Amino acid sequence: MGKWKTFLLVVFVSLGIALVVTGIVFYKKSNTLYPSSIPSANELKRVIFKTNGKITSPWLAHELHIRKGTDLFSLDISSMRERLETISQIRNVLIEKRYPDTLYVKINECVPMLKLVANIGGEKKLLLVGEEDGRIFSPICYGREDVLDLLPVNLVLKTDKLQFLPQEGISTVRELITILKGEFLDIFQSIKFLDLRNYDHRPGAIWSTMGLHLKNGIVVVLKPQDFHLQLMKLDYLINEKCQHNLHRVKKITISSPDNAILEYKAK
Numbered sequence: 001m002g003k004w005k006t007f008l009l010v011v012f013v014s015l016g017i018a019l020v021v022t023g024i025v026f027y028k029k030s031n032t033l034y035p036s037s038i039p040s041a042n043e044l045k046r047v048i049f050k051t052n053g054k055i056t057s058p059w060l061a062h063e064l065h066i067r068k069g070t071d072l073f074s075l076d077i078s079s080m081r082e083r084l085e086t087i088s089q090i091r092n093v094l095i096e097k098r099y100p101d102t103l104y105v106k107i108n109e110c111v112p113m114l115k116l117v118a119n120i121g122g123e124k125k126l127l128l129v130g131e132e133d134g135r136i137f138s139p140i141c142y143g144r145e146d147v148l149d150l151l152p153v154n155l156v157l158k159t160d161k162l163q164f165l166p167q168e169g170i171s172t173v174r175e176l177i178t179i180l181k182g183e184f185l186d187i188f189q190s191i192k193f194l195d196l197r198n199y200d201h202r203p204g205a206i207w208s209t210m211g212l213h214l215k216n217g218i219v220v221v222l223k224p225q226d227f228h229l230q231l232m233k234l235d236y237l238i239n240e241k242c243q244h245n246l247h248r249v250k251k252i253t254i255s256s257p258d259n260a261i262l263e264y265k266a267k
Contacts, residue, residue, distance in 0.1 A: 043072065044068055072099065089139065
């Protein structure tokens with residue numbers, strides 16, 4: 001009997017241990033997340049990119065280090081937006097994650113109206129002036145053909161940051177260019193550069209004049225209002241009154257409240 005009791009005790013203990021081990025294994029299995037139950041990574045498969053300007057998709061991908069197969073969830077779109085908005089050509093940016101696999105980027109760029117060459121750090125650099133608020137910016141993704149039709153401008157830069165035109169009243173400059181392009185295209189095409197060094201937007205300012213330096217060497221001085229009337233006078237002087245001795249004309253001042261003043265070159 002003693003041997004049977006010992007045998008039975010060993011059997012019961014073994015069964016107990018087996019039950020405990022089985023319970024532990026079952027518990028662990030029931031609380032384990034298998035790979036098949038974990039959502040797969042949201043791999044970036046496409047980028048939807050829109051802009052109103054010249055920036056290209058390859059430039060954007062290089063600038064933001066965007067790579068296909070990147071985990072969309074891990075992308076820091078706040079840092080991306082901040083990085084892009086430090087670029088002078090970009091006014092503002094919208095970036096969105098569109099699950100499961102798309103990044104949406106929309107850029108609002110400055111629309112250029114004028115171009116200028118400035119000396120920055122001893123190096124000549126092409127800059128553009130935006131038509132919205134006169135912001136000065138370094139062009140990105142612009143080709144030579146993209147700036148051919150932009151009017152060159154001469155102005156006094158009063159800031160090192162090169163972010164905004166020193167003078168306010170950029171809407172007045174835009175009005176002049178719009179009238180030139182729309183109604184006096186011959187004059188517009190004859191302009192060598194627009195001179196804003198004496199332009200002051202404040203009402204009644206002493207130096208509130210705008211200069212047109214023509215390709216034939218004539219300087220035209222305008223006041224910053226009544227552009228249509230002034231340009232009609234200029235068109236008449238060039239094509240009618242001074243047609244035969246235009247080569248002798250040095251300066252035409254139309255900003256005078258009286259009739260236009262003509263200055264001739266010395267013989």
